[in-house]
Amino acid sequence: MTRTDEFVTVDGTELHYSAWGDPDDPVVVCVHGLSRNGRDFDPLASELADDYRVLCPDMPGRGLSEWADDPDTGYTWPALRDTVLGFCDALDLDEFRYVGTSMGALLGITLASTALDGRVTHLVCNDIGPVLTQADDGVDRIESxxxxxxxxxxxxxxxDWYRETYATSNEKTDAQWRRFTLTSMRRRDDGLVTRDYDERIVTPLLRGEDDVSDAEAWRRWESLECPVFVVWGRESDILHEATVEEMLERRPETEVLELDCGHPPGLNVAAQIAPIRRFLAG
Known part of the structure; x- marks a missing residue:
């Protein structure tokens, strides 16, 4: 299925997004991790595109989206939630399925229980829970x-750097590593090659204060009315077993897919894609 590159302006910031499938089909919105971009969902989106319109935005400061003028306001958790909400509003998405990886899933949990309550019909959380209180080692690793x-x-x-740094994820073929690299790189003015994000995204997110307390985050988790599917890498240093157990205790109807990998599962193999497809069709 052919992917197209689209752009939309949200609160004065131009966002790039990949679009897959027939515009008349039910919509799936996919939101990436902290320093990644929407192209991470290419394997999943290409498989879903026969049945869904799949939209994969780059958050501000990532991929082909515009960088924030002020990182202290443009890259915060509240700003990112406003961006996702604004993206859905700008495209007139009244009802849709939501897939989030890491940061994207954390945004999804909050929005599906508040501003997007009633609009998100299915929520997929890829390797993160409502809180990060037990994920200090993982946060330190990512920050480093x-x-x-x-x-x-x-x-x-x-x-080579990507292969080493993201070795915690599930295995990828040589072709998949090459695609992963080419869709998340940029060449600097001096001709050298680096990652495709604004380096200023880091501090406001990893060490800045969120406006949602852990207690409120758990309350929102419990209040989710849509079906929820959690993809969990059992070796993850972001989503620990104790957090998964508490998620299930507080919301027993949650489905969990356990995988033998770390953070984050790549959503690039049939063993991960097929269960997500089944869940979204329910």
């Missing part, structure tokens, strides 16, 4: 490579 992004002479050097 986001605050010191690679600067490489060649694309193949950057690919």
């Amino acid at each position: 490579y986001l605050t010191n992004p690679p600067v490489c002479e060649t694309v193949t050097d950057l690919e």
Whole structure:
């Protein structure tokens, strides 16, 4: 199924998004992780596109979307929630399914229980829970490579860095690693190659204060009215077993797919895509 590149302006910021499938089909919105972009969902979207209109935006400061003028206001949790809400409003999405990876899922949990309550019909959370209180090691790991992004002479050097840094995810073929690299790189003015995000995204998110307390986050988790499907890498340092157990205790109807990998599952293989497709069709 053919992917198209589309753009929409939300609150004065131009957002790029990949669009798959027939515009008349039911919509799936896919939101990526903290430093990634919407192209991460290419494998999933290409499989879903026969039945759905799949929209995969790049959040501000990532991919092909515009960078924020002020990172202290443009890259905060409240700003990102407003961006997702504005994206859905700008495209007149009254009812849709939502798939989020890591940061994208955290945004989805909050929005599906508040501003998008009644509009999100199915919620897929890829390897994150409502709170990060048990994920200090994972947050430190992510912060360490986001605050010191690679600067490489060649694309193949950057690919080697990606293979090492994202080795916690499930296995990828050589072709998948190459696609992963080419869809998340940029060449700087000096000709060197680096990742495709604004390096200023890091501090406001990883160490800034959110306006949602842990208690409120759990309350919102419990209040979700749509079906929820959690993809969990059992070796994840972001979503721990204790958090999964509490998620199920507080919301027993939640479905969980357990995988033998770390953070985050790539949603790039049939063993992950097929259960998501089944859930979204329910």
